[in-house]
Amino acid sequence: MKKFFVFAMVALLVSSCQNDDVTADSSFSMKASGADYTGYPAAVQTVSGAITTNTTWTSDKVWEIDGVITVKNGAKLTIQAGTFIKAKPLAPGVATGVLVITKTGQIDAQGTAAAPVVFTSYNLLDGNANTVGAPGDFGGVVLLGNAQVNNGLTTNIVEGLDDQSNFEEFYYGGTNNAHNAGSLTYVRIEYAGRILDTDVEINGLTFGGVGNGTVVNHIQVSYGRDDSYEFFGGTVNATHLVSFAADDDNFDFDLGYTGTITKAIAIADANSTHSLSGGSPDSNGIELDNNAGGTVTTIITRPVISQLSIIGVNSSTVAALYENAIHVRRAGRISLTDVTISGYKTGLRWDSPSLPTNSVTTRVWAHAFTDPTYPSGTVLGGIGNSVSTANPAEKWSITQPFFNDGPLNFAGNTGAFKTEANWVANWTKFTNF
Numbered sequence: 076m077k078k079f080f081v082f083a084m085v086a087l088l089v090s091s092c093q094n095d096d097v098t099a100d101s102s103f104s105m106k107a108s109g110a111d112y113t114g115y116p117a118a119v120q121t122v123s124g125a126i127t128t129n130t131t132w133t134s135d136k137v138w139e140i141d142g143v144i145t146v147k148n149g150a151k152l153t154i155q156a157g158t159f160i161k162a163k164p165l166a167p168g169v170a171t172g173v174l175v176i177t178k179t180g181q182i183d184a185q186g187t188a189a190a191p192v193v194f195t196s197y198n199l200l201d202g203n204a205n206t207v208g209a210p211g212d213f214g215g216v217v218l219l220g221n222a223q224v225n226n227g228l229t230t231n232i233v234e235g236l237d238d239q240s241n242f243e244e245f246y247y248g249g250t251n252n253a254h255n256a257g258s259l260t261y262v263r264i265e266y267a268g269r270i271l272d273t274d275v276e277i278n279g280l281t282f283g284g285v286g287n288g289t290v291v292n293h294i295q296v297s298y299g300r301d302d303s304y305e306f307f308g309g310t311v312n313a314t315h316l317v318s319f320a321a322d323d324d325n326f327d328f329d330l331g332y333t334g335t336i337t338k339a340i341a342i343a344d345a346n347s348t349h350s351l352s353g354g355s356p357d358s359n360g361i362e363l364d365n366n367a368g369g370t371v372t373t374i375i376t377r378p379v380i381s382q383l384s385i386i387g388v389n390s391s392t393v394a395a396l397y398e399n400a401i402h403v404r405r406a407g408r409i410s411l412t413d414v415t416i417s418g419y420k421t422g423l424r425w426d427s428p429s430l431p432t433n434s435v436t437t438r439v440w441a442h443a444f445t446d447p448t449y450p451s452g453t454v455l456g457g458i459g460n461s462v463s464t465a466n467p468a469e470k471w472s473i474t475q476p477f478f479n480d481g482p483l484n485f486a487g488n489t490g491a492f493k494t495e496a497n498w499v500a501n502w503t504k505f506t507n508f
Contacts, residue, residue, distance in 0.1 A: 112199050115159045126150050126180070134158040134190070137200055140214070141165075143173040143236065145244050146180030151257065153183040157190030161197040162213045170236065170269055173214030173277060176256050177244050178221050178284075186261030188293075188502040196266040210300035210322055210348060212266040215277040218256045221249025222286035224308030225331025225366065225374040231284065231307070235269050235277030247283030252310045254286025261293045261502055268300025268322070276301040278327070285311040287334060295319065295503045298347060302362075306332040306378070313337075317503055320344035324362040325385070328407070331365070331374035338498065340384045340491040342505070343418065345479045349396045360385035360400040360419065361409075369405035377408040377433065384490035387418025389477035391444035394420040400443065403431060410435040412457075415490035417467045417476045422447040423455070430456055440489070442467035478505075 116136045123141035127148045132138045134157040141163040146152045152174075154160070162172020174194075176182045186192040194216060196208030217233055224231055224247065231248045239245065269277040279296035280303070287310040295317035296303035303318035308330040316339040318325035325341035341360045350357045365376045385400045400419040403409050404426040412435070416422050422441035425431060430453060437457035441447040447462030448455065455462070467476055475483055492498070 112159070112193075112195070115200055121163060126152055129153070131155065132158055132160070137161060139163045139197075140172045140174060143170050143175060143214070143239060145175045145177050146182065147177040147244065148179055151181040151183055152176070154185075154192050156186045156192065156261070158186075158192050159200060160192070160194045161200050164197060170239070170277075171214055172212075172267075173217065173236070173269070175217045175233075175236070175245060176219060178219050178246065178249070178254075181255065181257035182218070182259065183257050184259050184262055186293075186502070188261060191261040191263050191293075191502045194262070194264045194267065199265075208266040208298065210266055210298050211268050213264070214269050215267040215279055215281065215299075216264055217245075217277065217281045217283070218259075218285050218289065218311075219245065219247040219283045220251075220254040220256050220285040220289070220309060220311075221247070222252045222254045222284045222309040222311070223250060223331065223374055224248035224284050225372040225376070231330075233281060233283045233307070235281075247285075248308060249284060252286050253288045254284070254309075255288030256285050256311075258290040259292075259294060260290065263295045263297070263502075263504060264299075265297045265504070266299070267296070278302040278305045279321075281305050281307070282309055282311055282332075283307045285309040287312055293498075293502060295499075296321070297504065299323075300348075301350070302327045303341075305329070306334070308332055308374075310334045313339075315339075315498055317499055318342070319503075319505060320347035321358065322348040323350040323357065324359045326361045328361070328363045328376050328378050329366065331372065331376050333374065333377055333379075335379045335381075336383070337380075338382045338491055338495065339380065340386070340499065342386045342478050342483075343388050343397065345388045345393045345396070356396055356398050358397045359402050360387070360416070361402065363401075363403045363407040363409055365406035365408075367405070371406050375406065375408050375433070377410065379410040380414070381412040382491050382493050383411070383414045384492070385414075385416045385419070386476055386478060386483070387416075389418065389480050391420065394418060394444050399424040399449075400441070402426075403434065407431070408434045411439050412437045413490060413493045414439045414441075415467070416440065417442040419443050420445045421449050422462065423453070424449040425453060429453060436460060440467065
């Protein structure tokens with residue numbers, strides 16, 4: 076939520092950083108800055124307007140979104156495994172490459188580990204290794220539903236599309252917490268984001284009032300121009316989420332979201348862009364509000380998160396470009412279990428003087444360069460918690476906890492990998508362009 080775009084992206088000179096021990100299948104290994112996609116189809120199919128009947132985007136062509144696509148009136152959009160989707164470049168400020176699943180539509184995008192569905196920059200699908208992707212090259216993916224939102228409205232307009240003439244298509248909120256927007260599995264969304272105004276943006280993947288009948292797992296959002304993921308109310312549950320090199324927040328929760336997030340990892344890239352608010356750093360691992368005014372409502376924003384790793388940057392100097400690993404504010408609540416945090420200036424920040432009522436922290440290991448918890452000295456509840464300004468690597472069995480130092484290696488028994496060894500292998504992409 077928020078912000079204006081700052082700090083130009085800097086291409087990494089990675090050859091000096093690569094580790095001789097990196098294996099070919101190391102998902103976190105750093106790759107050449109000129110990396111590009113190969114093997115995508117030569118045929119391009121441009122699509123625009125509304126999808127009102129069941130439609131399939133096949134993997135034998137690249138699908139180019141012209142403007143804002145809406146799926147509605149009971150239609151389902153099926154996207155085959157291995158399909159590439161890009162935006163059609165339009166004039167600056169014009170919404171393009173935005174896929175919206177409305178309250179009355181569904182999506183069925185089921186990639187595989189070997190063939191994920193990929194939404195990415197048109198500059199990576201042009202056959203020219205000299206062109207590079209940039210945040211904002213693709214608009215974003217938006218799922219809307221009629222599950223509960225804590226302002227009680229059914230006509231909330233998803234942010235970032237407020238300027239569209241048919242804005243009623245972008246309403247979300249209702250009373251059906253079992254709402255089903257379809258399925259997203261093994262999907263990557265890269266270089267997304269649209270900045271319409273301060274606090275008015277499209278994120279990489281946005282959920283507005285989406286219900287728990289929706290299936291979401293194995294998703295990666297990378298190099299977004301705003302947040303990677305934002306949840307406005309709703310009850311959708313998600314597993315196996317990856318956020319990489321977000322400009323703003325990796326995960327943002329608001330307006331009474333009460334679903335569960337299981338197995339998630341956020342990785343900062345010091346060479347990506349970083350958002351500001353009032354001239355101050357504003358990029359967080361998690362940003363959480365009950366609502367913009369901080370008022371108490373019947374439904375309180377309270378995600379239940381387990382097996383999470385938030386990996387920041389490698390020095391206090393670079394960490395000053397970010398804000399908090401986790402920021403719980405404006406009457407929000409959170410439940411955290413089996414969480415590891417490293418590489419931010421501040422670890423867990425609570426806007427109240429102590430751990431908020433009905434928030435839970437169980438087996439949370441928080442490293443930060445200045446304040447592992449803020450207000451300083453905040454006592455975390457639960458079992459096995461630890462806070463420290465020391466290097467967390469040895470304690471957490473992380474041989475290299477900061478992305479920009481080289482490949483990340485996990486023992487598979489902490490945070491995001493507590494019960495499942497490196498589940499990010501093969502289908503993710505960690506490349507510095």
